[in-house]
Amino acid sequence: MSELAQSGAPVRSARLRLSAELWRRPWLKVVALLALPVLAFAVVYLGSLVALFISSFWQVDAFTGKIVHTWTFANFSSLIHDPVYRRIAFRTIWIAAAVTVADAILAFPLAYFMARLAPPRLRALLFVLVLLPLWTSYLVRIYAWRTILAKDGALNWALNGLGLPDANLAYTNTAMWIVFSYVWLPFMVLPVYAALERIPDSYLEASQDLGGRSWRTFRSVILPLALPGIVAGSIFTFSLTLGDFITPALVGGANSQFIGNVVHSYVGISNNVPLAAAFAVVPVIVMAVYLLVAKRLGAFEAL
Amino acid sequence: MRKQHRHVLGWAAAALVVGALALVAAGCGGSSSSSSGGTTTNGGNTSGQASIGKGEGKLNLIEWPYYSDPSFAKKFTQQTGCVIQRKDAGSSNEMVALMRAGGGGGGGQWDLVSASGDASLRLIKGGDVQPVNVNLIPQWKRFIPIFKSPAHNTVDGVHYGVSVQWGPNVLLYNNTKIKPGPTNWNALYDSKYKGQITIPNNPIQIADAAFYLQHSNPSLGITDPYELNKKQFDATVNLLKQQKKLVKLYWNYDTDGRSAFANGDVSLGAIWPVDTLALQAKKVPVTEVIPKEGATGWADTWMLAKKAPHPNCAYKWMKYVTTPQVQAQQALVFGETPVNPQACPFMNKIQAGSCAKYHLNEPLSYYNTIKFWKTPIADCGNGKNDCMDYNAWQKAWTEITG
Numbered sequence: 001m002s003e004l005a006q007s008g009a010p011v012r013s014a015r016l017r018l019s020a021e022l023w024r025r026p027w028l029k030v031v032a033l034l035a036l037p038v039l040a041f042a043v044v045y046l047g048s049l050v051a052l053f054i055s056s057f058w059q060v061d062a063f064t065g066k067i068v069h070t071w072t073f074a075n076f077s078s079l080i081h082d083p084v085y086r087r088i089a090f091r092t093i094w095i096a097a098a099v100t101v102a103d104a105i106l107a108f109p110l111a112y113f114m115a116r117l118a119p120p121r122l123r124a125l126l127f128v129l130v131l132l133p134l135w136t137s138y139l140v141r142i143y144a145w146r147t148i149l150a151k152d153g154a155l156n157w158a159l160n161g162l163g164l165p166d167a168n169l170a171y172t173n174t175a176m177w178i179v180f181s182y183v184w185l186p187f188m189v190l191p192v193y194a195a196l197e198r199i200p201d202s203y204l205e206a207s208q209d210l211g212g213r214s215w216r217t218f219r220s221v222i223l224p225l226a227l228p229g230i231v232a233g234s235i236f237t238f239s240l241t242l243g244d245f246i247t248p249a250l251v252g253g254a255n256s257q258f259i260g261n262v263v264h265s266y267v268g269i270s271n272n273v274p275l276a277a278a279f280a281v282v283p284v285i286v287m288a289v290y291l292l293v294a295k296r297l298g299a300f301e302a303l
Numbered sequence: 304m305r306k307q308h309r310h311v312l313g314w315a316a317a318a319l320v321v322g323a324l325a326l327v328a329a330g331c332g333g334s335s336s337s338s339s340g341g342t343t344t345n346g347g348n349t350s351g352q353a354s355i356g357k358g359e360g361k362l363n364l365i366e367w368p369y370y371s372d373p374s375f376a377k378k379f380t381q382q383t384g385c386v387i388q389r390k391d392a393g394s395s396n397e398m399v400a401l402m403r404a405g406g407g408g409g410g411g412q413w414d415l416v417s418a419s420g421d422a423s424l425r426l427i428k429g430g431d432v433q434p435v436n437v438n439l440i441p442q443w444k445r446f447i448p449i450f451k452s453p454a455h456n457t458v459d460g461v462h463y464g465v466s467v468q469w470g471p472n473v474l475l476y477n478n479t480k481i482k483p484g485p486t487n488w489n490a491l492y493d494s495k496y497k498g499q500i501t502i503p504n505n506p507i508q509i510a511d512a513a514f515y516l517q518h519s520n521p522s523l524g525i526t527d528p529y530e531l532n533k534k535q536f537d538a539t540v541n542l543l544k545q546q547k548k549l550v551k552l553y554w555n556y557d558t559d560g561r562s563a564f565a566n567g568d569v570s571l572g573a574i575w576p577v578d579t580l581a582l583q584a585k586k587v588p589v590t591e592v593i594p595k596e597g598a599t600g601w602a603d604t605w606m607l608a609k610k611a612p613h614p615n616c617a618y619k620w621m622k623y624v625t626t627p628q629v630q631a632q633q634a635l636v637f638g639e640t641p642v643n644p645q646a647c648p649f650m651n652k653i654q655a656g657s658c659a660k661y662h663l664n665e666p667l668s669y670y671n672t673i674k675f676w677k678t679p680i681a682d683c684g685n686g687k688n689d690c691m692d693y694n695a696w697q698k699a700w701t702e703i704t705g
Contacts, residue, residue: 060694066429084705150566170568171552250559254550257705265396265701271403271425272694 049284056277067273075278085262089282092258095177096241100234102181103188107233108226111192130189138183142250145179146170149251171253179251180241187236195229196222231299238290242283259283350461351436351607352614355622359613362620364389365401365409365416367603367637370467375632379623385616393556394505395422402431408608414617416608417467419601420455420676421507425693427456428680432463432606439618440465442625442643449670450642455677456604464606465621468630470576470639471600471662471673472503472511474592477570487594488515490571492542497549501560501572504553506693506700507676511573511599512546513539514674518596528599528674530683536691536699543703553704564589576661577638597672602642634661 022029056075059068079085114126133141148154149169156166169175199222207217245260252258259279266276294300362385364371371387380386390413392398399422402408408416408431418426426432437443443451443465450466457463474491476484481496491500492515502508513528516539523535531539551569554560561578563569565587579591605621607614623629630641631649640661641650647658658664683690691699 082702084702088705146562147566150562150568152567170566171563249555253552254547254704257701262701262705266697267400271396271399272697 052277052280055274056281058274060272060274075275078275079278079282085279088257088262089259089279091173091256092242092260092283093286095173095180095258096238098177099180099184099241100188100237102177103185103237104192104230104234106181106185107188107192108230111189111196111229112222114189115193115196130186133183134186139246141183142179142247145175145182146251149175149178171251171256173252173256175251175253176247176256179247180237180244183247184237184240187240188230188233191232191236192226192229195226195232199225228298228301231294231297235291235294235299239287242286351434351439352618353436355439355618356615358383358385358616358619360384360386360616361613362387362616363412363414363613364620365392365398365413366390367392367417369637370417370603370633372633372636374636375624375629379620382623383616383619385613385619395419395507398422399425399429399431402426402608403429407610408432409610411608411610411612413608414611414613415464415605415620417603418456418464418606419603420453421505421601421678423455423463423604423606424458424678424680426606427458427463428678431609433609433611434461435464435607435618435621437462437465440621440625442622442627442645445645446625446642447644447670448667450602453602453675455602455675456606464604465625466642467603467605467624468634468637468639468641469600469602469673469675471593471598472573473576473579473598474594475564475572475574475579475582475589476592477564477567477588478590479588480570484590484592485571486592488596488598489519491515491573492546492549494549496571498551499570500546500550501552501554501563501569501574502546502550503557503560503573504555504704506696507599508573509536509539509543509696509700510674510676510679512542514597514599516542527683529677529679530690531679532689533691536695540699540703547703575638580638593672595672597674599676600673601676634663 022032055067057071057073059070059072059074060066061068110126110130114123118126146153149167150156151166151168151170153170155169159165159167169178203221203225204217207221212220243260245258245264248256248258248261259282263276263280266272266279364387366389368391371389376387390401392401395418398416398418402413402416404410405412408426416426416432423432437451446466450469452460452462453466456466474485474488476490478484480499485493488511490496491502491511509531510528513525513531513535516523516535517525517528520538523538525531525535552560552563554563554572554574557575557578560569560572560574561581564572564574564578564582565585576591579589582589605617605624607617607621611617624633625643627641627643627645628649630643630646631653633639634641634646634650635653635657638661640663644663647663650658650661650663662669679691679693679696681690681692682688
């Protein structure tokens with residue numbers, strides 16, 4: 001008995017001392033808990049952003065294709081003065097916005113039904129259905145859409161069967177818009193669902209008691225309370241579209257280059273990393289502005 | 304019940320965020336950056352090592368898919384003991400990026416790269432590859448003459464690798480939709496075919512337009528589609544901007560162009576013989592043409608990385624893949640043409656008539672109609688240093704397609 005107690009004693013006392021120490025100095029607990037993630041965030045995430053920003057001020061030697069480490073604004077000035085980059089940036093942002101709007105319109109009724117009307121079993125089933133596409137690779141889904149939208153594809157086959165002419169959607173910006181809206185839809189449904197589910201029934205009853213008809217209740221009670229959820233979802237749909245280059249490369253046509261495609265080809269084709277880095281700063285700025293607006297609208301409380 | 308429910312939702316949201324981050328990370332993964340090289344251009348007039356020593360047991364390749372296909376590479380490993388580790392690249396540009404990462408040809412990670420002509424000069428000028436002693440490659444003397452010291456892999460008489468295979472860029476059309484079939488490159492600039500055309504998404508495509516202008520507009524004085532002065536270049540870019548209105552798809556990978564043909568989205572375009580064969584095998588009614596003015600083409604070179612960790616195995620590989628038998632095997636695996644004409648009977652043995660089908664038995668005059676890819680540089684040999692370089696080509700290409 002006493003032997004046993006003795007052999008366990010040093011380990012136990014060390015552990016006791018540690019836990020006492022942690023209890024006495026709560027900040028130590030916080031440091032121990034957060035050190036690793038904070039370090040990873042600072043080094044991997046912020047570090048690479050800083051490296052990106054710095055290299056956007058360098059240039060490429062035209063002859064050897066090597067990077068020259070002298071400071072210059074030439075990359076940014078060509079981004080501003082060359083209309084092609086403005087055109088591409090504008091197209092990227094415009095389609096990201098269109099995708100966000102389409103997803104919000106599609107997701108809201110579905111999320112509303114799931115959160116407030118569906119019985120628990122049906123709700124669970126709908127959850128599975130919303131998340132099901134995420135079980136397959138993103139690439140597989142894009143290729144599937146390409147065969148659907150192709151000239152000899154399923155869509156035109158169905159349209160012709162109904163006596164309608166070809167839709168001619170393959171390799172167009174409309175095709176990109178459809179595919180993006182499909183691919184990012186789950187990322188909109190879930191936050192909107194969360195926001196709608198949080199609205200207490202009593203609010204709706206109160207609105208009705210005060211004579212609010214369904215439209216009035218929707219406009220003055222439900223929509224304002226769901227807005228943070230929609231904005232939160234839009235952060236996903238907007239930023240994911242903004243940074244994508246695979247969908248434009250696979251289903252886009254002759255007028256479908258995104259910022260990501262240009263960055264990809266400048267890095268890969270001409271090894272012009274500085275110009276690519278400078279162009280990559282554009283979506284960072286767009287997202288920073290977007291997140292500031294989203295914060296104003298309370299999106300982060302809805303996440 | 305309600306609380307538990309929210310709990311589940313929290314997990315779902317967390318999973319989504321993680322998924323989104325993973326996607327972003329995957330998206331960024333492709334773009335590895337390179338910073339400094341550290342090595343100087345042109346290793347003087349040294350022409351590579353004097354002899355081939357004992358193999359190091361390993362060989363690291365950056366290759367076009369199937370360029371070390373086990374059907375012929377297995378025997379190589381058995382013979383030499385060099386075990387191949389391969390990295391498939393999807394484009395010339397990916398190859399250059401891989402070779403640049405770390406400096407000196409991938410920082411000692413890679414031995415050989417199967418660079419096409421639009422990448423090879425860039426690798427030479429960037430100091431990523433080292434001279435190769437062609438005297439150690441016995442079959443080199445038997446190559447078709449133009450592939451012994453082509454401008455895209457030999458600078459000032461110093462070889463930076465050995466040619467391996469080549470192919471033309473061909474005009475392909477759907478013979479049920481386009482009648483009569485086009486016989487000239489002008490089809491790709493003809494508004495009659497609006498919305499049915501596909502073109503490679505590659506700056507080197509500017510050369511195809513320049514090649515067309517060389518014949519259709521002699522007053523511009525283009526003699527080499529890769530050596531364009533400002534005036535010739537602007538005229539070419541202008542033509543391509545006009546062409547854009549007709550283009551349905553700029554294909555990134557030839558397989559994308561291939562599926563656009565197969566799905567009926569395009570019926571005319573510039574693509575490679577390997578795609579013609581694949582489409583015909585799938586019973587897609589396509590016909591391939593090389594117009595009588597000729598075509599642009601690509602020729603691939605096995606180039607030796609500056610810091611190659613296994614140079615002896617690399618030399619053994621260059622020796623092996625240039626032998627007639629292996630040349631024939633590789634040509635038929637990939638759908639391309641050997642540089643060693645001795646491969647002809649071996650090709651016919653594997654597939655009757657394939658030597659003629661791949662134009663290996665053509666006279667020299669045929670090869671003169673193929674303008675092989677090479678990286679455009681400012682100093683294009685006229686002493687004036689006034690040609691548009693690859694960076695200008697890339698910028699113009701972005702402007703055209705953007």
